[in-house]
Structure formats: structure tokens, C-alpha cells
Amino acid sequence: MTLPASKKRRPPAAAVLALLAAAPVGAESQHEFLAFPRVDGFYTFSESEPSVEDSSTRGALDLLYGFSGNRFRFLGEFLWSSDEAEFERLQAGLRVGDDAYIWGGRFHAPAKFWTSEYHHGQFLQTSITRPALEEWEDDGGATPAHIAGLLLESEYQRNDESALGFAASFGYAPILEDGALEALELFESASDHGLSLNLRVAYRPEFLSSTQFGLLAGWNEINVEPAAIPLPDEPLGIDQAMFGAFGDWYRDKLRLLASVVYFDNTLELPTQDVDDSYLLGYAQLEYEATNVVTVFGRIEGGIDQDDSAYLALFEAFITERYMLGARWDVAEHHALTAEVANTTFGAGPTGSRDFNELRLQWSAVFP
Numbered sequence: 001m002t003l004p005a006s007k008k009r010r011p012p013a014a015a016v017l018a019l020l021a022a023a024p025v026g027a028e029s030q031h032e033f034l035a036f037p038r039v040d041g042f043y044t045f046s047e048s049e050p051s052v053e054d055s056s057t058r059g060a061l062d063l064l065y066g067f068s069g070n071r072f073r074f075l076g077e078f079l080w081s082s083d084e085a086e087f088e089r090l091q092a093g094l095r096v097g098d099d100a101y102i103w104g105g106r107f108h109a110p111a112k113f114w115t116s117e118y119h120h121g122q123f124l125q126t127s128i129t130r131p132a133l134e135e136w137e138d139d140g141g142a143t144p145a146h147i148a149g150l151l152l153e154s155e156y157q158r159n160d161e162s163a164l165g166f167a168a169s170f171g172y173a174p175i176l177e178d179g180a181l182e183a184l185e186l187f188e189s190a191s192d193h194g195l196s197l198n199l200r201v202a203y204r205p206e207f208l209s210s211t212q213f214g215l216l217a218g219w220n221e222i223n224v225e226p227a228a229i230p231l232p233d234e235p236l237g238i239d240q241a242m243f244g245a246f247g248d249w250y251r252d253k254l255r256l257l258a259s260v261v262y263f264d265n266t267l268e269l270p271t272q273d274v275d276d277s278y279l280l281g282y283a284q285l286e287y288e289a290t291n292v293v294t295v296f297g298r299i300e301g302g303i304d305q306d307d308s309a310y311l312a313l314f315e316a317f318i319t320e321r322y323m324l325g326a327r328w329d330v331a332e333h334h335a336l337t338a339e340v341a342n343t344t345f346g347a348g349p350t351g352s353r354d355f356n357e358l359r360l361q362w363s364a365v366f367p
Contacts, residue, residue, distance in 0.1 A: 029067065029068065029069045029070070030067070030068045031065075031066070031067055032064075032065070032066045032067075032068075033063075033064070033065050033066075033367075034063075034064045034065075034121070034365060034366070034367075035061065035062070035063055035064075035365070035366045035367075036061070036062040036063075036064070036120065036121040036122055036123050036124075036363070036364070036365050037059070037060070037061045037062075037363070037364055037366075038059070038060050038061075038122045038123070038361060038362060038363040038364070039057070039058070039059045039060075039361065039362045040057070040058050040059075040060075040128065040359065040360070040361045041055070041056070041057050041359065041360040041361070042055060042056045042057075042058075042357065042358075042359055043055045043357065043358045043359075044355050044356065044357055044358075045356055045357075045358055046355055046356040052355050058081065058082040058083070059081065059082055060079065060080065060081035060082070060122070061079075061080045061081070062077065062078075062079050062080075062088075062120040062121060062122070063077070063078045063079075063080075064076070064077045064119075064120075064121070065077075071094060071095045072092070072093070072094060072095075073092070073093035073094070073095070073101060073103075074091070074092050074093070075089060075090075075091050075092075075093070075103075076089065076090050076091075077089040077090075077119065077120060079120050083138075084138065086185070087106070087186055088106075088120055088146065089105070089106055089107055089108065089119075089146075090105050090106050090186055091103045091104065091105030091106060091107045091151070092104055092105055097154070099154050099155050099156055099157075100152065100153070100154035101152070101153050101154070102150065102151070102152055103150070103151040103152075103153065104149070104150055104151075105148070106146060106147070106148045106183075106184070106186055107146070107147060107148075107151050107169070108145060108146060108147075109143075109144050109145055109146065109147050109169065109196070109198045109218070110151070110167035110168065110169050110198040110199060110200040110216075111143075111198040111199065111200055111216045111217060111218035111242065111244075112134055112143070112145055112216075113134070113200070113214070113216060113246040113248075113259050114130055114131065114133075114134035114257075114259070115134060115145055116167070116200065117248070121365065122361070122363045123333070123335060123363040123364055123365045124365075126255075126284075126286050126294055126296050126325075126327050126337075127284065127296060127298065127323070127325055127327075127337070127339065128325065128337050128339045128359045128361045129321075129323065129339060129341070129359065131259070131282035131284070131298065131300050131321075132280070132282075132300060132317060132318035132319070132321070133259060133261060133280045133281070133282055133300070134259075134282075135318075137174055137180065137181035137182065137183050138180065140180070140314055140316040140317050140318070141181065141317075142181070142310070142311055142313075142314050142317050143181075143218070143220070143240070143242065143263075144173050144174050144181065144183065144196055144198075144218075144220055144222075145183070146174070146183035146184075147169050147171040147172065147173070147183075147196050147198065148171050148172045148183070148184040148186075148190070148193075149169060149170050149171015149172055149196070150169065150170050150171060151167065151168070151169045151171075152166075152167065152168050152169070153165075153166070153167045154166045154167075157207045161206055161207055162203065162204060162205050162206060162207065163203070163204040163206075163207040164201070164202070164203055164204075165200075165201070165202035165203075165204070165212075165214070166200070166201055166202075167198075167199070167200045168197075168198065168199045168200075169196070169197070169198040169199075170195075170196075170197060171195075171196050172184045172190050172193040172194070172195070172196060173193055173194045173195060173196035173220040173221055173222055173223075174193070174222065175192050175193055175194075175222065175223045175224065175225050176222050176223070176224045176225065176235075176238065176313065177224075177225035178225075178227070179313060179314060179315055180314070181222070182225075192223055192225065193223065194220070194221025194222060194223050194237070195219070195220075195221045196218070196219070196220045196221070197218060197219040197220075198217075198218045199215075199216070199217040199218065200214060200215070200216050201214050201215050202214035209250070210248065210250055211248060211249050211250050212247070212248050213245075213246070213247045213248075213249075214245065214246055214247075215243075215244070215245055215246075216242070216243070216244045216245065216246060216259075216261060217242065217243045217244075218240075218241070218242045218243075219239075219240070219241055219242075220238075220239075220240040220242075221237070221238075221239055221240075222237065222238040222239075222240060223237050224236055224237055224238065233269060234269075234270075235267040235268055235269055235274075235313075236268045236269070236270065237268045238265055238266065238267050238268070238310065239265065239266040239268075240263065240264075240265050240310075241263070241264045241265075242261055242262065242263050242264075243261070243262050244259060244260055244261030244262060245259065245260060246258065246259040246260075247259070253287055253288040253289075254285070254286070254287055254288075255285070255286040255287075255288075256283065256284070256285050256286075257282075257283070257284045257286075258281070258282065258283040258284070259281060259282060260279065260280070260281035261279070261280055261281070262277070262278075262279050263276075263277060263278055263279070263280070263310075264276075264277045265277065265308075265309075265310040267309055267310060274309055276308055276309045276310045277304065278302055278303060278304040278305045278307075278308045278311070279302045279303040279304065279305070280300075280301075280302040280305060281300070281301065281302060282298060282299065282300040282301075283298065283299055284296060284297070284298035285297055285298075292328060292329045292330070293326065293327070293328050293329075294326070294327045294329075295324075295325070295326045295327075296324075296325050296326070296327070297322075297323060297324045297325070298321070298322075298323045299321075299322055299323075300318065300320060300321040300322075300323075301319070301320045301321075302319070302320075305319045305347060306319055306347050306348075306352055307347065307348065308347050308348060309348055311347035311348065312346075312347045312348025312349065314347075315345075315346065316345055317345060317346075317347060318343055318344065318345045319344050319345060319346065319347055319352060320343075320344040320352075320354075321341050321342070321343045321344065322341060322342045323339055323340070323341035323342075324339070324340055324341070325337060325338055325339035325340070325359075326338055333364055333365045333366065334362070334363075334364045335362070335363050335364070336360075336361070336362055337359075337360070337361045337363065338358070338359070338360050338361075339357075339358070339359040340356070340357070340358050340359075341356070341357050341359075342354060342355075342356050343355055343356070343357055
């Protein structure tokens with residue numbers, strides 16, 4: 001597959017996987033296989049918190065296969081890394097209209113904008129890190145990133161050449177176990193998992209443009225797996241409502257990605273229910289300095305996140321970060337990226353802690 005010339009270095013996931021949605025009815029079947037390898041280095045260069053490792057080196061390989069037939073679609077994604085090996089997505093889709101598809105299986109939550117653009121393909125995104133708001137469950141994320149159930153996707157081109165996109169899902173939410181969200185694994189019993197509803201609506205001023213703006217919403221019933229020795233303040237279950245907006249804006253050599261989401265959680269404790277609300281957001285600005293070098297920076301933060309009873313359940317959740325970085329595309333499908341950041345984590349009674357970090361990464365896509 002040849003990537004679009006205008007976005008050859010960092011194509012949106014929608015362009016890379018266009019075959020899954022763009023093949024016209026009656027077209028011949030198509031197969032695509034992509035491999036996204038990466039190697040990451042992490043270093044702290046200030047006095048490190050005891051809970052933060054001084055340095056590490058990790059590797060990962062994301063394998064993605066897509067099939068597009070007359071009316072049937074299939075997508076499988078397997079991630080191997082130094083920490084895990086599992087199917088991240090395994091979904092089958094059926095065309096139910098000229099621009100609409102219904103998928104069943106395990107897929108990415110529509111209410112995570114960053115995930116809908118980049119999935120697990122690290123080479124596709126400019127930065128090494130994701131905003132904490134968009135983080136995966138097993139990397140400290142506090143909102144569902146993987147859902148098992150049904151997904152409806154549709155995109156409609158309007159007469160003025162603009163487009164409206166729509167994605168909604170109904171399925172099983174993750175459970176909270178040992179201070180982390182655990183998504184439903186393939187072929188695992190769903191008896192312990194609650195309900196998850198997700199919605200994303202997007203508007204593109206031009207159908208073929210990458211610029212888009214939209215709204216996000218979600219409802220998650222997060223059940224809690226009790227610890228071997230239950231804690232007095234351990235919740236029995238959590239109801240989470242979320243509503244937000246996102247934007248991805250291009251202008252010449254500039255790009256701005258931003259999102260802000262409001263959360264309202266109800267924690268069911270043994271003695272009473274606790275209401276907890278906060279706002280999280282980020283803005284990442286990118287500038288294409290040359291044809292092969294892009295500099296970027298990101299600000300993350302929020303309102304009332306430091307005092308959140310829900311976020312306090314996630315020891316490593318990043319509540320604030322100021323980051324600068326640069327990416328060098330050393331070859332057509334290879335990139336070297338560096339990031340430096342001041343990072344703050346920890347919420348609730350434990351209080352916040354911060355450290356300075358340096359990250360280096362090689363990423364690529366094959367073929």
C-alpha cells in the first residue's frame with residue numbers, strides 16, 4: 001500500500017486503513033498487512049520519585065491485518081511488547097449502507113479521539129507519549145480504551161464537500177482490578193463487566209482534509225474486582241459519565257490537536273456513594289520545520305483532577321505535563337523522536353509528585 005504523498009510521513013490512521021471503509025460495493029477483495037515496530041528509551045534526569053524507575057528500554061511490535069470485501073470487513077491487531085502480548089482488536093464488519101458499517105468484536109472506544117486517529121501504530125503519531133486523557137488501560141489510563149460489543153460507523157459527504165462522521169458503540173466496559181482498568185479479553189467471560197456506551201460525532205470542513213472538529217460522550221459502568229484484603233475505602237462499583245469536544249486543525253506547516261472532557265463519577269463505597277467530577281484537557285502544537293523535521297509541544301492539565309477520588313485509584317495517572325519534542329524522519333518509513341517533559345502524577349489524599357523525563361524512540365512501518 002502506498003501512503004498519500006501529502007501525508008507520507010505521518011498519515012492518519014484513517015488513510016492507512018482506508019481500504020476498510022472506502023472500497024466500493026462490488027470491488028474486488030483487498031488484503032492489507034502492516035507492521036509497526038518501535039524501541040523506546042526512558043530516563044529521569046532529576047531526583048526521581050521512589051515509584052518512578054530511573055531508566056528503561058522497551059520494544060514493541062504492532063501487527064495489523066485488514067480485509068475488505070464486497071460487503072464484509074475484517075480487522076485484526078496484535079501487539080507484542082516487553083510487557084504484554086495480546087490481541088488489541090479483533091472485529092468483523094458488515095456494510096449496512098453506502099457509508100455505514102456495523103462491527104462486532106473487540107474494538108477501540110469511539111469516545112477517545114486520539115485512539116481513533118492513531119490506534120496502536122506508534123509511527124503514525126508525531127509524539128512518543130499520549131496525553132493522559134487518551135492513555136491505554138494498561139498504561140495507567142483512567143477511561144476505557146477497548147470495548148467488546150457492537151460498533152456502528154458512518155461518514156456522510158455533504159453537497160458543500162464537507163463531511164459528517166459518526167461512531168457509536170454498545171458493549172462491555174473494563175473492570176477495575178489492582179489499581180488499573182482491565183478490558184474484556186477475547187473469549188473471556190463477561191459476567192464481571194458492566195455496560196459501556198460511546199459516541200463520537202465529527203465534522204470535516206472538506207471531505208478529503210484532515211482538519212476536523214467534534215463532540216465525544218460516554219457512559220461506563222466500571223465494576224470493581226475486590227482485593228484479597230479489602231480496603232475500607234475501596235469502591236464496589238463506579239458509574240462514569242463523560243462529555244467533551246476535540247479538534248484537529250491544519251494550517252500550512254502548523255497542526256493543533258486538542259481535546260477537553262468533563263467527567264462525572266459516582267463511586268459506590270460500602271458506607272455511602274461519593275460524587276466526583278473533574279475536567280481534563282490537552283493541546284499539542286506541531287510545526288513542520290523542514291520536510292523531515294517536526295518540532296512539537298504539549299500542555300496537559302485540568303480542573304479539580306488533583307482532588308479526584310476516582311483518579312486517586314490510579315497511582316500512576318498523570319495529572320499535569322509540559323512537554324517539548326522533535327521528530328526526524330530519517331527515511332520514508334522510519335523516524336527518530338525525542339521528548340523532554342516535566343510530569344506530575346498522583347491525585348487525592350496521596351498528593352501529587354513530579355519528575356523530569358527524557359524519552360527517545362525509533363519507530364517505523366512496514367511494508
